[in-house]
Amino acid sequence: xxxxxxxxxxxxxxxxxxxxxxxxxxxxxxxxxxxxxxxxxxxxxxxxxxxxxxxxxxxxxxxxxxxxxxxxxxxxxxxxxxxxxxxxxxxxxxxxxxxxxxxxxxxxxxxxxxxxxxxxxxxxxxxxxxxxxxxxxxxxxxxxxxxxxxxxxxxxxxxxxxxxxxxxxxxxxxxxxxxxxxxxxxxxxxxxxxxxxxxxxxxxxxxxxxxxxxxxxxxxxxxxxxxxxxxxxxxxxxxxxxxxxxxxxxxxxxxxxxxxxxxxxxxxxxxxxxxxxxxxxxxxxxxxxxxxxxxxxxxxxxxxxxxxxxxxxxxxxxxxxxxxxxxxxxxxxxxxxxxxxxxxxxxxxxxxxxxxxxxxxxxxxxxxxxxxxxxxxxxxxxxxxxxxxxxxxxxxxxxxxxxxxxxxxxxxxxxxxxxxxxxxxxxxxxxxxxxxxxxxxxxxxxxxxxxxxxxxxxxxxxxxxxxxxxxxxxxxxxxxxxxxxxxx
Numbered sequence: 096x097x098x099x100x101x102x103x104x105x106x107x108x109x110x111x112x113x114x115x116x117x118x119x120x121x122x123x124x125x126x127x128x129x130x131x132x133x134x135x136x137x138x139x140x141x142x143x144x145x146x147x148x149x150x151x152x153x154x155x156x157x158x159x160x161x162x163x164x165x166x167x168x169x170x171x172x173x174x175x176x177x178x179x180x181x182x183x184x185x186x187x188x189x190x191x192x193x194x195x196x197x198x199x200x201x202x203x204x205x206x207x208x209x210x211x212x213x214x215x216x217x218x219x220x221x222x223x224x225x226x227x228x229x230x231x232x233x234x235x236x237x238x239x240x241x242x243x244x245x246x247x248x249x250x251x252x253x254x255x256x257x258x259x260x261x262x263x264x265x266x267x268x269x270x271x272x273x274x275x276x277x278x279x280x281x282x283x284x285x286x287x288x289x290x291x292x293x294x295x296x297x298x299x300x301x302x303x304x305x306x307x308x309x310x311x312x313x314x315x316x317x318x319x320x321x322x323x324x325x326x327x328x329x330x331x332x333x334x335x336x337x338x339x340x341x342x343x344x345x346x347x348x349x350x351x352x353x354x355x356x357x358x359x360x361x362x363x364x365x366x367x368x369x370x371x372x373x374x375x376x377x378x379x380x381x382x383x384x385x386x387x388x389x390x391x392x393x394x395x396x397x398x399x400x401x402x403x404x405x406x407x408x409x410x411x412x413x414x415x416x417x418x419x420x421x422x423x424x425x426x427x428x429x430x431x432x433x434x435x436x437x438x439x440x441x442x443x444x445x446x447x448x449x450x451x452x453x454x455x456x457x458x459x460x461x462x463x464x465x466x467x468x469x470x471x472x473x474x475x476x477x478x479x480x481x482x483x484x485x486x487x488x489x490x491x492x493x494x495x496x497x498x499x500x501x502x503x504x505x506x507x508x509x510x511x512x513x514x515x516x517x518x519x520x521x522x523x524x525x526x527x528x529x530x531x532x533x534x535x536x537x538x539x540x541x542x543x544x545x546x547x548x549x550x551x552x553x554x555x556x557x558x559x560x561x562x563x564x565x566x567x568x569x570x571x572x573x574x575x576x577x578x579x580x581x582x583x
Contacts, residue, residue, distance in 0.1 A: 098128035098202075101193040104186035111177040112143055115538055124176065126190050129204040131166075145174070146204060149468035150195040152422040155188040157181055164188050167422035169467035171319060172538045200414065200481070205472040205491035218496030219488045222400035224408065234359045235261065236366050238381050238409070240373035241279070244288030255294050261365055268298045269358045273351065273370035273377060275304040287371060298367070303351040305376040306344055308431050314341045315432045319421035322535045342528050348376075348440050350523045352383030360388060360518055374410045375433050381405055383440055390516050394453045395507060399495055402462070406434065412477035417467045434466050442531050444521055451515040455549070456533045458498070458507040463534065465494055510553035 110124040112133050120142045122135040131150075133143035145168070154165040162184030166174040178184040197203070242254065262268050270290055272279055279289045279302065290300060306314070321327065321335035336342070358366045366384075370376045382405040391397040407413075415429040438459045445452045445459075466474045472491025476482045497503060521527070532540070 098194070101197075102126050102128075102190045104183055104190065107178055107180070107183050107187060109179050113175040113177070115173065124178070124187070126187065126194070128194070129207065131191065143174070146468050146470065147191060147194045148197075148204060149464075150191055151420045152424060153188050153192045153195070155184060157184065162188075164191075166191070169417075169420035169422075170464045170537075171421065171535070173323070200475055200485050200487075201490075203475065204470055205475060205487075208470045208492060210492065210497075212500070213492050213496050215489065215492060218493030218499065221493075221495050221499075222403040224404055227400065227404060234363055234365060236355065236359060236368065236381055236384060237261075238373055238377050239367065239369045240377075241282060241287045241369055241371050242290055243286055244283060244291070245286045246283050248283075248288070248291065250294055258290075258295060258298065258367070262297050266297065266364070268365040268367060269355075269362070270295075270298050270300040270367045270369070271351065271355055271358075271380065272300060272302045273305045273368070273380060274302065276302045278304065282371065301354065303347075303354060305347055305351060305370070305379065307370075307375045307433060309426065309428065311344060311431045311433065311436065312426065314339050314344060315435065316421045317341075318535060322539060325539075336530070342525075342530065344436055345439050345443060346523050346525065346528050348379055348383060348436055349443060349521055349528075351380050352387060352440070353520065353523065355380055355384040356387045356518065356520075359384070374412060375416075375431065378405050378409055378411055379433055379437050379440075382437060386441060386444060387520070388518055390451075390514065393451055393515070393519075395458070395504065396499075398452075398454060398458075399498070403495075406437075407473065408479055410478040413466060413474045414477045414481075417474070420467055435463055438463055439531050439534070442533070443528060444519065445509075446529065447521050447527065448515070448519045449509075450511050450513045451519050453509055453512045454507050455509040460534060460537070461498070461507070469494065471497060510549070510556040 105126050107124045109121060110133060111119055111121050112124075113119045120133070120135050122133045122142060125132040125134070126147075129147055131143065131145040131147055132141060134140060135142045145166075149168045149170060150166050151169045152167040154167070156163045156165075160181055161177065161179045162181055164176045164178060164184060164187060166176070168174070176187070178187055200206075242251065243249065258268070272289060274282070279287075282288055290298060292300075317339035318336070318341040321332065321339060324335075327335065355366050355368060358364045368377050368380050368384075382401055385392045385401055385405070386398070389397075392401045411434065412429070413434070415427075416431050416433060418427060419425060419430055420432075441452075442456060442459055445456065465471060469475075470492070471494035472482075472487040473494035475487050475491065476485060482488065498507065530536075533545075
């Protein structure tokens with residue numbers, strides 16, 4: 096397939112670009128194999144440089160001899176293009192839809208992107224697993240898929256022996272199953288199941304059901320729809336927020352991660368986490384528990400290493416789960432914003448413990464953007480086998496290489512960070528779980544005041560070269576959660 100076959104009209108003059116919060120710009124629109132460009136007239140400045148893979152939904156409206164195209168992006172931005180000429184409008188919309196739907200991994204932009212400042216091999220081997228596993232303590236957190244007991248309650252002697260040898264005589268471990276007891280029981284009919292008590296006598300099974308798949312995707316879509324509607328009254332807004340159930344999913348994920356962390360820290364017990372396949376809610380819980388327990392996972396480098404081993408190398412199917420964002424009309428069964436839910440939970444931790452994470456919100460936003468549409472190969476494919484077959488590490492650049500360049504790294508750091516060797520126990524009370532405004536309202540409400548405040552904080556910290564007091568940090572984090580607070 097040639098990209099030129101998908102582009103029906105490559106260039107259109109006199110196109111008006113509109114975006115919430117920004118002045119409208121008129122210019123020349125150009126479609127390339129991977130980007131949508133708009134250069135303003137007459138200066139020729141590039142006003143829009145949009146990766147077409149970032150387009151989640153294309154809506155078109157024809158009026159007379161012209162038309163309007165609304166582009167709803169995976170990063171939740173909404174753009175509007177007013178295009179003169181009905182045929183041009185239809186051709187542009189068709190071209191964007193075709194290019195944004197290319198599903199072949201090796202035709203995606205990371206395989207063509209060659210920034211002069213990076214080398215292809217840079218960043219791919221930055222976080223070796225062997226180095227991490229040499230550092231683990233006597234309490235161990237394990238993850239796996241479900242046991243395949245099936246309707247006949249098959250046993251696996253090797254698995255029973257393996258889990259038995261992990262525990263000393265008299266010790267007990269905890270199995271945290273991210274499915275309900277009923278769902279786990281039903282899984283036996285399709286070949287799955289749970290660990291029977293008789294075969295695993297030293298292990299206690301705890302069920303903590305977490306949503307995944309379509310319910311979670313619909314929750315995400317409902318929340319974004321509510322955030323995008325400026326006409327809502329207070330009562331309707333609160334009702335829509337509650338009915339989306341997104342904050343309930345955040346609370347459930349944090350609660351389950353805290354349970355796993357408590358079993359290890361307070362019970363000094365080994366923990367095994369699994370759901371069904373072990374590549375979705377399992378990774379959500381194990382990754383969050385490590386952020387709570389391990390201060391090294393709260394550093395910039397440690398957090399990147401955590402993502403590499405607990406999400407990427409552990410086989411979270413990014414290509415399937417992040418095929419579409421909140422706006423797409425195609426609701427595929429395999430889509431689910433599990434990784435976004437994890438990032439939201441980490442943001443909740445950073446808000447409750449403003450000194451304890453070395454990185455700030457900008458890193459979390461960058462990870463969200465790149466998981467759904469990226470110039471880098473880090474989140475491509477569904478597992479290591481697919482990445483090997485597509486030669487991702489040989490043919491694309493690593494996101495870590497870009498983020499760890501000194502000039503980029505400086506933008507990601509939390510100026511209030513002070514090393515905290517303690518376990519951080521988040522509050523999961525409903526009053527403590529807040530909407531991540533920096534993501535869900537990113538393109539709706541201007542962040543100028545917040546950006547200016549953080550820039551000033553960073554300047555003051557650098558000038559004084561001393562950590563701020565915890566009380567000051569608490570006041571700052573509370574006021575900075577609303578960039579318009581105190582502004583009249």
